[in-house]
Amino acid sequence: MPASISNKSYYQATANRTISTVPLEGNVTADVCIIGAGYTGLSAALELAEAGYKVVVLEAETIGFGASGRNGGQICTGFSSGQSKIEGQIGKADAKRAFDLSEEAKQLILDRVEKHKIDCDIRWGYMHCIPKAHQFKHLQEWADEYEALGYGGNTLLTKAELEQKLGTNLYHGALRESHAGHFHPLNYCLGLAAAAIKAGAVVCEHSRVVEVDTGPAPWARTAKGKVSAKFMIIGGNAYLGQLVKPLEGKVMPVGSYIIATEPLGENRAKSLIADNEAVANTNFIVDYYRRSADHRMLFGGRASYSTFEPPNLGEYMRPRMTSVFPQLKDVKIDYAWGGFIAITSNRIPDCGRLSPTVFYAHGYSGQGVSLAGMYGKLMAECVRGTAERFDLLAKIKHLPFPGGRLRTPLLVAAMAYYRVRDALS
Ligand SMILES: Cc1cc2nc3c(=O)[nH]c(=O)nc-3n(C[C@H](O)[C@H](O)[C@H](O)COP(=O)(O)OP(=O)(O)OC[C@H]3O[C@@H](n4cnc5c(N)ncnc54)[C@H](O)[C@@H]3O)c2cc1C
Structure with a gap:
């Protein structure tokens, strides 16, 4: 995980928390193991628990500890890259389907707020x-x-x-x-968690995954336990650090x-x-x-x-x-x-499979308030055997970020370029 940034937010001071959880202990089996209790992971958990799957969510800290409990609460339209970059990669018709999914993402929030009575302003x-x-x-x-x-x-x-x-x-x-529009991001996240738990998902806070196997029979190990599952969904986003080697360098x-x-x-x-x-x-x-x-x-x-x-x-x-x-x-x-x-390097979210049973999505590039929940839902669809909508987005290609000592200087230079561009445009 990157070095710390203040965790004392207005959102924590005004959180509607009604649920309690316990950390993972011992060996557990599940249909689906999910890493990360943000919008991505909890959205997948809710969908799958409602469909009768045995779901365990492992969260290193607390529900909404990552971006989902800290963000600006702005429910945005479309993708951060703009539509033309997506059209350039997958053509106009599929890019329109991708846009439709982003529209559905906003509706998904409204539907969930209403269905689960999530109090999030x-x-x-x-x-x-x-x-x-x-x-x-x-x-x-x-x-x-x-x-x-x-x-x-x-x-x-x-x-x-x-x-x-x-x-x-x-x-x-x-x-x-x-x-x-906008909402209270942490309260929406807590509402998603409460709905997932009510539907039967087990959410384990203070359960950092320290080792994973992302092969066809996945498992995740924490300090005190291990979850072995038929499927795994990785929703650690910017907070995942170096846990999953193939995902390193895909997001910054x-x-x-x-x-x-x-x-x-x-x-x-x-x-x-x-x-x-x-x-x-x-x-x-x-x-x-x-x-x-x-x-x-x-x-x-x-x-x-x-x-x-x-x-x-x-x-x-x-x-x-x-x-x-x-x-x-x-x-x-x-x-x-x-x-x-x-x-991500092109500001389009990155998603895919690490094996036939392990899915990931991340890199919403500042527009994950709506998109992350949708990508979580699409990964749940994959688990349920319908991957078409996920695969539409998974075929979008991304260049990895440079590694090693060049990484930060190159990105600082990129940021300086964009500051100048904002000033001149
Ligand atoms: C300050 C800020 C403002 C933003 N404003 C907006 C906005 O206004 N509108 C918008 O659309 N987007 C915004 N975003 C982005 C948006 O919040 C994210 O795209 C979205 O919340 C991502 O959700 P997620 O579930 O994928 O990731 P996260 O919410 O980051 O969740 C990942 C979770 O995984 C956990 N985790 C990581 N590693 C492990 C591990 N090894 N074991 C167990 N758990 C682990 C983390 O603790 C974390 O809780 C903002 C982000 C920030 C930080």
Whole structure:
């Protein structure tokens, strides 16, 4: 696992945790062993437990300890790479099928929230804001692309219209999506875990897998036990470290950070984001923000290829927030935390098989809030004998990241390039 980043988040302070678990002890057999209790692993666990499979989930720390319990809570559309990169790899028709799966991913969240009564403050509405006036034409192209893919109902906001909705004059317009939004990420994750446990899955927290066999008869060993299973699903994402050799170098952990202000009161919070929607700018190094249910500003962004948390994270992040909302310069920052996003070289998630019975998916490249649950579901479909939808995505190819001493300098150089590109575009 990469070096630590603060685990004291606003989400932990407001978690709805109703379940208890015990660590793995002794030798256990299961139909499916799942590594990681984030959206990927828990989504697969829920599907499979509901279908009657004996499922054991092994989590190194606690449910939602990884990105699923730390993220910006922004429920995004499509893939981080954009649609054209996917079309370039698998052709227009299959890329459209991939997009349809990403649409289904958002619906899956809504369906699960409703079916399992997950209390996670979910809200629909998402504004993508442009920092430069000349970028408005890109918003139109973006809206047209969505329309052509069958995802309509999105609107363009002029600068003046946007200023009615956002308490800043920084941007020059926005694409407003009606079918994307935000939620409390940890509470959604805990809700998934509770639903999976209710359906019969066994979730073992504090059960780090220290050794695995990813061959046709897979097993996973922890300090105190071992699970032998017919199938294995690997959902460790950026937190997997070097456990599974063939997955090393496929994704790169990138640090991203979030601050939560003190409660601002409903009126002040409304003066910042009138309709309580999710907001992001369109830069490559993105700022993403939203209101919390108790009227704080949750502001995320930055990106770091170092695995060390910047000192005084709250003050490190504050200038990003005040560049958008100068009126928040004196507010208290109650929480600051970070986590690791797993990115792939082309920003398309990577998934596949390590043997006929071992599946993995990771590298959602900053858009896993919706996608991870879908990839978990698709791996569950593979276990159940229907692999077509998974195989559609598994045929997408990725270049590995460079290993050894070149890895970090190359990525730092790439990040510097994107900062300059954001400034010039
Ligand atoms: C700060 C931040 C902000 C983000 N914001 C957004 C956003 O707004 N919108 C969006 O779409 N995406 C966002 N993301 C990305 C999104 O959160 C992830 O793509 C998604 O949560 C991935 O889910 P996962 O289940 O694959 O991985 P994770 O949630 O990281 O879960 C992996 C789990 O595996 C466990 N694990 C690892 N190794 C082992 C082992 N050896 N044994 C047992 N368990 C192990 C870890 O402890 C961890 O709990 C953000 C990520 C971060 C960090």
